[in-house]
Amino acid sequence: MNSNLLSPFPSDTPIAIAIVGGGVWGQTLAQLAGDRHHQVKIWSRRGDLTLPEALAGASLVLSAVSMKGVKPVVEQVQACGLEPSTVIVTVTKGLDPSDRITPSQLWQQAFPQHSVVVLAGPNLSKEINQGLPAATTVASQNPQAAQWVQQVFSSSRFRVYTNDDPLGVELGGTLKNVLAIAAGVCDGLHLGTNAKAALLTRGLTEMIRIGTHWGAKPETFYGLSGLGDLLATCNSPLSRNYQVGYQLAQEKPLWEILDHLEGTAEGINTTEVLVQLAQTHHIPIPICTQVDLLLQGKISPHQAVHALMLRDIKPES
Numbered sequence: 523m524n525s526n527l528l529s530p531f532p533s534d535t536p537i538a539i540a541i542v543g544g545g546v547w548g549q550t551l552a553q554l555a556g557d558r559h560h561q562v563k564i565w566s567r568r569g570d571l572t573l574p575e576a577l578a579g580a581s582l583v584l585s586a587v588s589m590k591g592v593k594p595v596v597e598q599v600q601a602c603g604l605e606p607s608t609v610i611v612t613v614t615k616g617l618d619p620s621d622r623i624t625p626s627q628l629w630q631q632a633f634p635q636h637s638v639v640v641l642a643g644p645n646l647s648k649e650i651n652q653g654l655p656a657a658t659t660v661a662s663q664n665p666q667a668a669q670w671v672q673q674v675f676s677s678s679r680f681r682v683y684t685n686d687d688p689l690g691v692e693l694g695g696t697l698k699n700v701l702a703i704a705a706g707v708c709d710g711l712h713l714g715t716n717a718k719a720a721l722l723t724r725g726l727t728e729m730i731r732i733g734t735h736w737g738a739k740p741e742t743f744y745g746l747s748g749l750g751d752l753l754a755t756c757n758s759p760l761s762r763n764y765q766v767g768y769q770l771a772q773e774k775p776l777w778e779i780l781d782h783l784e785g786t787a788e789g790i791n792t793t794e795v796l797v798q799l800a801q802t803h804h805i806p807i808p809i810c811t812q813v814d815l816l817l818q819g820k821i822s823p824h825q826a827v828h829a830l831m832l833r834d835i836k837p838e839s
């Protein structure tokens with residue numbers, strides 16, 4: 523039986539896709555969709571195409587703007603309007619600083635009747651652009667929408683899994699950016715493999731503590747968007763967040779690092795929002811707290827390491 527007859531989302535025909543945000547990840551996803559013969563229009567505030575032109579006829583709108591652009595872009599898309607059947611996909615890894623909510627929650631608030639799908643995983647764009655294989659996860663409150671997005675993007679070089687915990691998938695990708703900064707510091711200080719393994723393992727514990735408090739499922743953090751992305755970004759100099767941490771370890775000031783950074787390191791703003799939230803709810807996240815103090819210039823990288831090593835001894839939980 524043709525599964526398309528049962529699904530409101532026909533899967534194997536080329537579709538029209540509007541990508542809002544023409545940064546490196548938006549362009550990479552446009553390439554992946556183009557490989558599947560979908561018709562892709564990219565809207566960027568610097569480009570020639572207007573937003574209504576980009577959105578016209580699109581059955582999938584993918585937001586690849588950085589966190590600071592999500593609210594303004596949601597408002598602009600709202601002003602244009604979307605067909606009721608249009609599926610919204612968000613790939614932003616960040617937290618809104620004023621409302622302390624995730625990008626998908628911002629999209630869902632603005633478009634309550636639409637299916638919103640989160641796409642996240644260990645997806646360093648430079649590797650994907652080189653044609654190297656990668657896997658990712660798509661998750662939504664509407665499983666059919668997630669399956670459709672899986673079909674749209676799956677290819678021999680991009681393997682897409684579905685997941686039924688959109689919040690966990692989104693938070694995995696977002697929270698690991700803070701640990702990627704910490705991992706960059708660890709490598710920049712040449713603290714060794716034991717220290718790095720301890721950092722990532724305890725970092726994952728912090729991600730799960732925060733994520734489950736928020737309502738995500740613990741097991742989601744052991745998947746591609748959690749542990750997978752943690753391993754990728756914490757071990758790769760291609761990660762902008764890792765680069766920030768690595769250079770902080772060289773005692774470079776943050777403003778100078780950001781002056782030369784190519785693209786966005788979302789972990790910087792995420793750290794601030796995360797630590798405020800954890801303090802309000804008394805959730806212990808010692809590694810993220812040290813990253814926050816370091817980013818604020820209140821401690822040196824070596825002081826951060828000492829502070830973590832000299833915490834009260836406790837059971838591993």
Ligand SMILES: NC(=O)C1=CN([C@@H]2O[C@H](COP(=O)(O)OP(=O)(O)OC[C@H]3O[C@@H](n4cnc5c(N)ncnc54)[C@H](OP(=O)(O)O)[C@@H]3O)[C@@H](O)[C@H]2O)C=CC1
Pocket residue numbers: 543544545546547548566567568586587588589590591592594595613614615616645646647648785786788
């Ligand atoms: N690069 C990667 O490997 C991956 C990135 N991500 C996530 O995807 C998101 C985008 O990343 P990436 O493409 O690398 O980042 P970039 O910094 O390369 O691009 C960010 C994009 O957001 C746009 N933008 C920012 N603010 C606004 C605004 N107010 N209005 C309109 N557009 C705006 C920028 O436009 P302009 O150029 O005009 O400033 C730019 O096109 C981030 O959240 C990142 O964490 C997720 C997985 C992989």
Ligand SMILES: O=C(CO)COP(=O)(O)O
Pocket residue numbers: 615643644645646647699702751754755760761762763764786787788
């Ligand atoms: O999220 C990413 C890969 O999955 C990209 O990481 P950076 O934003 O640190 O470059």
